[in-house]
Amino acid sequence: SAIEAEVELTDGFHLVIDALKLNGIETIYGVPGIPITDLGRMAQAEGIRVISFRHEQNAGNAAAIAGFLTKKPGICLTVSAPGFLNGLTALANATTNCFPMILISGSSEREIVDLQQGDYEEMDQLAIAKPLCKAAFRVLHAEDIGIGVARAIRAAVSGRPGGVYLDLPAKLFSQVVDAEKGAKSLVKVIDAAPDQLPAPSAVERALEVLKSAKKPLIILGKGAAYAQADETIREFIETSGIPFLPMSMAKGLLPDTHPLSAGAARSTVLKDSDVVLLVGARLNWLLSHGKGKTWGDAPKKFIQVDIEPKEMDSNVEIVAPLVGDIGSVVSALLDGVKAGWTAPSDAWIGEIKARKEVNIAKMSQRLLKNSTPMDFHSALGALKQVIKERPDAILVNEGANTLDLARGVIDMYQPRKRLDVGTWGVMGIGMGFAVGAAVETGKPVLAVEGDSAFGFSGMEVETICRYELPVCIVVFNNNGIYRGLDTDPTGRDPGTTVFVKGSRYDKMMEAFGGVGYNATTPDELKRFVDEAMNSGRPTLINAVIDPAAGSESGNIGSLNPQSVVKKK
Numbered sequence: 001s002a003i004e005a006e007v008e009l010t011d012g013f014h015l016v017i018d019a020l021k022l023n024g025i026e027t028i029y030g031v032p033g034i035p036i037t038d039l040g041r042m043a044q045a046e047g048i049r050v051i052s053f054r055h056e057q058n059a060g061n062a063a064a065i066a067g068f069l070t071k072k073p074g075i076c077l078t079v080s081a082p083g084f085l086n087g088l089t090a091l092a093n094a095t096t097n098c099f100p101m102i103l104i105s106g107s108s109e110r111e112i113v114d115l116q117q118g119d120y121e122e123m124d125q126l127a128i129a130k131p132l133c134k135a136a137f138r139v140l141h142a143e144d145i146g147i148g149v150a151r152a153i154r155a156a157v158s159g160r161p162g163g164v165y166l167d168l169p170a171k172l173f174s175q176v177v178d179a180e181k182g183a184k185s186l187v188k189v190i191d192a193a194p195d196q197l198p199a200p201s202a203v204e205r206a207l208e209v210l211k212s213a214k215k216p217l218i219i220l221g222k223g224a225a226y227a228q229a230d231e232t233i234r235e236f237i238e239t240s241g242i243p244f245l246p247m248s249m250a251k252g253l254l255p256d257t258h259p260l261s262a263g264a265a266r267s268t269v270l271k272d273s274d275v276v277l278l279v280g281a282r283l284n285w286l287l288s289h290g291k292g293k294t295w296g297d298a299p300k301k302f303i304q305v306d307i308e309p310k311e312m313d314s315n316v317e318i319v320a321p322l323v324g325d326i327g328s329v330v331s332a333l334l335d336g337v338k339a340g341w342t343a344p345s346d347a348w349i350g351e352i353k354a355r356k357e358v359n360i361a362k363m364s365q366r367l368l369k370n371s372t373p374m375d376f377h378s379a380l381g382a383l384k385q386v387i388k389e390r391p392d393a394i395l396v397n398e399g400a401n402t403l404d405l406a407r408g409v410i411d412m413y414q415p416r417k418r419l420d421v422g423t424w425g426v427m428g429i430g431m432g433f434a435v436g437a438a439v440e441t442g443k444p445v446l447a448v449e450g451d452s453a454f455g456f457s458g459m460e461v462e463t464i465c466r467y468e469l470p471v472c473i474v475v476f477n478n479n480g481i482y483r484g485l486d487t488d489p490t491g492r493d494p495g496t497t498v499f500v501k502g503s504r505y506d507k508m509m510e511a512f513g514g515v516g517y518n519a520t521t522p523d524e525l526k527r528f529v530d531e532a533m534n535s536g537r538p539t540l541i542n543a544v545i546d547p548a549a550g551s552e553s554g555n556i557g558s559l560n561p562q563s564v565v566k567k568k
């Protein structure tokens with residue numbers, strides 16, 4: 001009878017929930033629908049926080065950034081086929097950025113999919129996910145749910161973190177299992193991301209190379225931010241006196257205003273350094289693959305710290321590979337420095353300081369301009385001040401000019417406070433990251449969005465209102481992608497990169513009960529953001545930016561192919 005069933009039996013639904021709770025999972029980000037609507041309801045009833053989105057890509061991005069911020073896999077839950085595919089972009093982006101997340105999707109029955117008999121939302125999801133993520137598993141029997149969830153968790157966070165796909169066919173959920181047997185089938189993952197210590201010989205080799213440097217440089221990547229070895233990293237930099245250059249999401253590991261920060265002298269230190277220590281930073285396109293004019297002509301030696309051995313020599317020769325987790329490796333390097341070290345010469349530190357002063361002075365001039373309509377710099381000058389006054393606020397940032405200029409203008413003061421487009425430069429992470437960051441940290445979020453970038457996930461303003469999250473969105477409304485000036489030479493349609501003139505994104509937030517402002521000056525912008533931060537209410541500020549400001553593709557316009565053929 002139903003009473004007996006409560007006492008003796010469990011089922012797939014409950015085993016999935018018990019397995020997640022047993023492993024400390026507290027939040028699920030997703031979009032309901034067949035076959036997982038009830039799973040979400042039951043998880044919520046069992047105390048897991050379930051955040052329902054308007055599009056699975058945004059739920060996936062929230063799960064991904066939750067993983068980056070907590071080092072526990074963020075969980076995204078979707079329906080089969082189209083819902084799974086919508087989550088896949090976020091899963092692939094998480095894998096590219098080494099953020100630990102698990103995409104759990106309901107799926108069709110194997111026997112129908114394998115015979116291609118046309119099930120509701122039929123798709124061979126496991127096969128499709130495999131090439132795009134770090135690991136992918138499917139569970140067919142309820143007794144295997146414990147192992148399946150454990151494998152997914154360990155795969156997501158161990159070694160180089162990444163995205164994992166977990167395929168749960170609809171029939172699995174209603175499979176009934178003896179309650180005691182079910183409980184015994186659950187697995188609590190032990191030491192999911194074990195320290196990986198570097199070989200003492202590798203540490204020795206790296207220290208020798210570092211000691212040979214006249215102009216050493218440390219580059220901190222988002223892997224260094226993810227490691228949460230903040231004090232060890234700070235102590236290593238301050239004890240060695242080596243200047244550091246933070247990549248975008250590593251900003252704030254040490255304050256951008258730190259005397260050893262070389263952020264404002266990036267071109268100089270990349271060109272003139274003779275030994276470069278990469279910490280959780282890959283020599284990919286963001287660092288010009290370690291070669292070419294960015295790096296100057298002088299010979300360079302690269303030392304690389306990465307948990308993934310295959311990363312070594314990916315672009316240029318690594319003379320001192322340091323394979324291990326960043327905390328263990330930097331701690332070993334710190335011991336070596338403490339045992340005997342000569343700080344870099346005053347000449348090198350002085351060269352960087354002089355260059356920084358020139359660049360910061362140039363920038364300050366541009367920030368002070370009180371133009372109307374605002375341009376990027378005058379608007380960003382106001383937001384720079386906000387973060388300086390509120391260093392524990394989380395800054396989410398995407399766009400082209402809105403992204404590239406904000407990266408250099410807005411100083412960060414604490415680790416893991418700047419969340420942006422990462423390795424791919426993908427648009428659309430904004431609202432997912434804003435929700436994930438607000439839910440996981442409870443901190444106020446300032447999302448600085450290009451108007452095009454915002455459009456990719458803008459419907460989630462309703463989600464932000466529904467959960468009453470402390471998110472302040474500033475849309476840099478320059479009326480288009482990169483600028484707002486393009487026209488259709490035929491005169492038939494608008495240009496391909498422009499938007500409706502005079503648009504008011506703030507009205508979208510008001511539509512769902514949030515607060516909307518229209519800012520036309522830096523002073524207004526600062527005042528409205530302060531009001532939002534003080535109230536903690538969901539807010540959207542439409543910041544009117546000169547459509548003629550900015551450049552095509554921001555700082556990376558050179559990546560665009562150029563047509564050499566002039567049509568007659």
Ligand SMILES: Cc1ncc(Cc2csc(CCOP(=O)(O)OP(=O)(O)O)c2C)c(N)n1
Nearest residue numbers: 399400401402427450451452453480481482
């Ligand atoms: C999923 C995806 N689709 C398209 C693109 C290509 C792109 C890069 S930047 C950008 C938007 C730039 O306009 P925005 O208004 O946001 O910024 P601003 O320069 O300040 O005007 C696009 C469409 C990327 N990167 N990802």
Ligand SMILES: [Mg+2]
Nearest residue numbers: 451480481482
């Ligand atoms: Mg724009």
